[in-house]
Amino acid sequence: MRKIKVEDAVGEMLCHDMTGVNDNGVKCVRFKRGHVITEADIPALLNIGKGHIFVWEPDADEVHEDDAAIALAEVICGDNLSYDKKPSEGKIQINAAADGLFTVNREALRKINSVGDYTVATLPNFTRVDKGQKLCGLRIVPLVTKRDNVDRAVALARENFPVITVLPFKPLKCGVIITGSEVYYGRIQDRFEPVMTKKLAGYGAQLLGFTKCPDDLAMIGAAIQDFLKKGAEVILLTGGMSVDPDDLTPTAIRQSGAEIITQGVPMQPGNMLTMAYLEETILIGVPGASMNFPTTSLEVFLPRIFAGLKITKEEIAGYGEGGFCLMCAECRYPNCYFGHSV
Numbered sequence: 001m002r003k004i005k006v007e008d009a010v011g012e013m014l015c016h017d018m019t020g021v022n023d024n025g026v027k028c029v030r031f032k033r034g035h036v037i038t039e040a041d042i043p044a045l046l047n048i049g050k051g052h053i054f055v056w057e058p059d060a061d062e063v064h065e066d067d068a069a070i071a072l073a074e075v076i077c078g079d080n081l082s083y084d085k086k087p088s089e090g091k092i093q094i095n096a097a098a099d100g101l102f103t104v105n106r107e108a109l110r111k112i113n114s115v116g117d118y119t120v121a122t123l124p125n126f127t128r129v130d131k132g133q134k135l136c137g138l139r140i141v142p143l144v145t146k147r148d149n150v151d152r153a154v155a156l157a158r159e160n161f162p163v164i165t166v167l168p169f170k171p172l173k174c175g176v177i178i179t180g181s182e183v184y185y186g187r188i189q190d191r192f193e194p195v196m197t198k199k200l201a202g203y204g205a206q207l208l209g210f211t212k213c214p215d216d217l218a219m220i221g222a223a224i225q226d227f228l229k230k231g232a233e234v235i236l237l238t239g240g241m242s243v244d245p246d247d248l249t250p251t252a253i254r255q256s257g258a259e260i261i262t263q264g265v266p267m268q269p270g271n272m273l274t275m276a277y278l279e280e281t282i283l284i285g286v287p288g289a290s291m292n293f294p295t296t297s298l299e300v301f302l303p304r305i306f307a308g309l310k311i312t313k314e315e316i317a318g319y320g321e322g323g324f325c326l327m328c329a330e331c332r333y334p335n336c337y338f339g340h341s342v
């Protein structure tokens with residue numbers, strides 16, 4: 001690239017977008033790549049602080065920022081992602097093409113961001129996203145980068161394909177067991193059924209039904225078996241998650257023969273969340289807080305479960321950092337730190 005004074009640049013073609021601030025004080029592209037500079041542009045360029053422009057002189061060893069960004073975007077994306085193939089100000093923005101769970105291979109992302117010149121910024125791994133939502137901004141810092149950087153970044157993305165993706169939610173078959181003698185015998189009105197109906201509808205779950213049980217191990221166990229026979233892929237159990245003698249739900253889950261992944265998580269609200277696998281079916285002890293709060297530990301794990309991913313024992317301890325919800329007056333989850341540390 002050759003640097004020339006703007007006064008000498010009439011007739012030359014801009015080789016990158018030029019950023020300025022418009023009359024409303026908003027940052028924007030003032031001159032697009034490919035624009036041929038005219039006499040009238042000179043004051044405008046000087047007004048945005050540009051005394052010189054670069055003129056593109058191809059070099060076999062160098063790649064323009066736009067071409068370098070496109071080369072990586074083409075290999076970094078898995079399913080259900082979209083992006084405009086024309087970068088703006090050297091940046092490509094990658095969006096969700098479907099509702100689902102955003103995943104990013106953190107190790108691969110770290111390696112790509114260590115190559116040099118490449119910067120790839122994404123949402124946290126395992127964020128629940130909506131179709132059309134912004135997920136990732138990919139940009140080269142200088143106007144040109146070395147071909148070797150492009151080759152290394154592209155090779156890393158290929159080796160770790162897909163570095164980013166959106167996994168759509170599966171319409172899993174769900175059974176809900178509502179425990180508690182006070183609800184079963186009608187002493188109080190059940191509040192969990194409407195709450196769980198709404199929470200599960202957001203994933204397109206196929207609801208097999210709700211079964212109410214008193215605080216009775218045999219009845220809770222039979223309800224679990226009944227949902228298993230009906231082909232449940234997810235069984236959620238509410239109530240009885242705590243420490244009182246009548247709180248039997250974790251015991252019922254254990255007695256079903258399921259392998260306990262965790263009984264309790266280092267997160268608030270939702271400390272009492274219990275998760276266990278009986279072959280491919282996940283049994284979930286729903287934390288009491290789920291009845292009253294829009295976001296608890298349950299909302300952190302449900303998107304992964306409906307995206308078809310398995311929860312592991314080993315990862316649970318890592319949720320402590322960022323596991324303390326601030327309970328904002330207006331919940332912004334998942335656009336906050338809660339549940340994003342792993």
Ligand SMILES: Nc1nc2c(c(=O)[nH]1)N[C@H]1C(S)=C(S)[C@@H](COP(=O)(O)OP(=O)(O)OC[C@H]3O[C@@H](n4cnc5c(N)ncnc54)[C@H](O)[C@@H]3O)O[C@H]1N2
Binds near residue numbers: 183239247286287
């Ligand atoms: N000493 C301790 N106390 C508590 C702990 C603890 O670790 N040590 N954990 C707290 C946390 S966290 C939770 S969550 C709750 C445990 O809740 P449970 O799941 O055991 O809830 P229950 O005892 O069954 O019920 C609590 C409360 O909610 C009412 N309830 C339950 N189900 C329904 C329903 N379907 N509809 C309407 N209302 C319902 C129930 O009647 C109770 O009033 O424990 C903390 N304490």
Ligand code: MOO
Binds near residue numbers: 267271272289290
């Ligand atoms: O497990 Mo509890 O309230 O933190 O739901």
